[in-house]
Amino acid sequence: MAVVISSNGNSKAFDAKMTVYVFICVIIAAVGGLIFGYDIGISGGVTAMDDFLKEFFPSVYERKKHAHENNYCKYDNQFLQLFTSSLYLAALVASFFASATCSKLGRRPTMQLASIFFLIGVGLAAGAVNIYMLIFGRILLGFGVGFGNQAVPLFLSEIAPARLRGGLNIVFQLMVTIGILIANIVNYFTSSIHPYGWRLALGGAGIPALILLFGSLLICETPTSLIERNKTKEGKETLKKIRGVEDVDEEYESIVHACDFARQVKDPYTKLMKPASRPPFVIGMLLQFFQQLTGINAIMFYAPVLFQTVGFGNDAALLSAVITGTINVLSTFVGIFLVDKTGRRFLLLQSSVHMLVCQLVIGIILAKDLDVTGTLGRPQALVVVIFVCVYVMGFAWSWGPLGWLIPSETFPVETRTEGFALAVSCNMFFTFVIAQAFLSMLCGMKSGIFFFFSGWIVVMGLFALFFVPETKGVAIDDMRDSVWKLHWYWKRFMLEEDEHDVEKRTD
Numbered sequence: 001m002a003v004v005i006s007s008n009g010n011s012k013a014f015d016a017k018m019t020v021y022v023f024i025c026v027i028i029a030a031v032g033g034l035i036f037g038y039d040i041g042i043s044g045g046v047t048a049m050d051d052f053l054k055e056f057f058p059s060v061y062e063r064k065k066h067a068h069e070n071n072y073c074k075y076d077n078q079f080l081q082l083f084t085s086s087l088y089l090a091a092l093v094a095s096f097f098a099s100a101t102c103s104k105l106g107r108r109p110t111m112q113l114a115s116i117f118f119l120i121g122v123g124l125a126a127g128a129v130n131i132y133m134l135i136f137g138r139i140l141l142g143f144g145v146g147f148g149n150q151a152v153p154l155f156l157s158e159i160a161p162a163r164l165r166g167g168l169n170i171v172f173q174l175m176v177t178i179g180i181l182i183a184n185i186v187n188y189f190t191s192s193i194h195p196y197g198w199r200l201a202l203g204g205a206g207i208p209a210l211i212l213l214f215g216s217l218l219i220c221e222t223p224t225s226l227i228e229r230n231k232t233k234e235g236k237e238t239l240k241k242i243r244g245v246e247d248v249d250e251e252y253e254s255i256v257h258a259c260d261f262a263r264q265v266k267d268p269y270t271k272l273m274k275p276a277s278r279p280p281f282v283i284g285m286l287l288q289f290f291q292q293l294t295g296i297n298a299i300m301f302y303a304p305v306l307f308q309t310v311g312f313g314n315d316a317a318l319l320s321a322v323i324t325g326t327i328n329v330l331s332t333f334v335g336i337f338l339v340d341k342t343g344r345r346f347l348l349l350q351s352s353v354h355m356l357v358c359q360l361v362i363g364i365i366l367a368k369d370l371d372v373t374g375t376l377g378r379p380q381a382l383v384v385v386i387f388v389c390v391y392v393m394g395f396a397w398s399w400g401p402l403g404w405l406i407p408s409e410t411f412p413v414e415t416r417t418e419g420f421a422l423a424v425s426c427n428m429f430f431t432f433v434i435a436q437a438f439l440s441m442l443c444g445m446k447s448g449i450f451f452f453f454s455g456w457i458v459v460m461g462l463f464a465l466f467f468v469p470e471t472k473g474v475a476i477d478d479m480r481d482s483v484w485k486l487h488w489y490w491k492r493f494m495l496e497e498d499e500h501d502v503e504k505r506t507d
């Protein structure tokens, strides 16, 4: 029997085994993360390929050939950045549609829709003969990301037994990191295949999209989604199947209770604006915002230039991608292992200090030793590279996965898909902003950019310290009683709601 200890020390006992079936479901669903990671990783490489630039951005290609060498500004080009970041804008819009399909049709069909968007998007982008096909393909890929990133983390949090929820949910982030690593390796090899290497690179995403499409036929719908849509019998059967035990009555009742309550809520978005929704809403949005303000995507982008400086020569791009990418993948396992043991808060706090030190060291060395057109001395560059790797480690076991996990496990059923959609779109918006602005910021702020991110890391660390409660081991539909009502700050919003309910009943 799995005993779930909630943060107030109350215990809720739901019988649950870790079944092979749940394991298969987790792996298949998390392939959605693989496609997301592949898309993150592939665009930088493709937009650096001359064949690609000649075909779609000839003026950028000409400019690139005559680019004035400047350490901080050589890659600055708004048009190219827009090509990369347009995917995130499409994903942002799509996550609201995905929230509706998640509620009305279920998590599984939403994943299937994601794989269809991915497949058509990949076909159009890889087969593009003009810029319109390319951009349209990219928008459809963005739709795939929006649908996948909405459905997969929710699916994982809902099918996992509470005591393993953190680790199983982080399989999504693990797949994201594997996707980034594969994309970087693919970029390297396809860049020397002329003139169609970029088509192969973009087309590669078709493989995981097919796996997701066919794999999703094997997985189940989540019990919560079934019960929410009045398929109670099927919901109970599914619960038995995924928990691997016959007696699931207690957990079933708790889901039914949560869904009954959810049905009374007519407009989830209005409900999200109410005080009682404030804790998951504020935490979900801010964790995603902070995740991007750690500067992870900026660091990942800057790594090849640094590795080159250290003297890896022409292979710098591949090596930096393989080294930082492998560290990213391996460190995510640390997160999977620790998240349900040490808890979420420990990882967030530890890594805030850890990432802050790394960003400061990198910033100080660059400020002192790298002038605008000169190069960094090798010893300093080596130190920078080491700190980049250590930084990636810290992100990979904390703000990376927890930015997805915590918002997917803290909203109650009545606002879960809508609240999570807002969190996903917040992530997409700030990924877009960073992708769009980073190169110009680097050009304008120079090494100051690392101090900029350091400042944000201090803010997010303090936020985690005071406002993010521990959710380890708490049943997903029990957050209100076991977490928010006991938190020094958030409990005031719960009390307000209780008073309001009492007033309504006495009226």
Ligand code: BGC
Pocket (backbone or CB within 6 Å): 040, 173, 176, 177, 180, 291, 296, 297, 328, 400, 401, 403, 427, 431
């Ligand atoms: C973030 C991405 C980031 C990736 C790095 C994800 O959780 O959302 O923006 O590139 O982690 O591993």
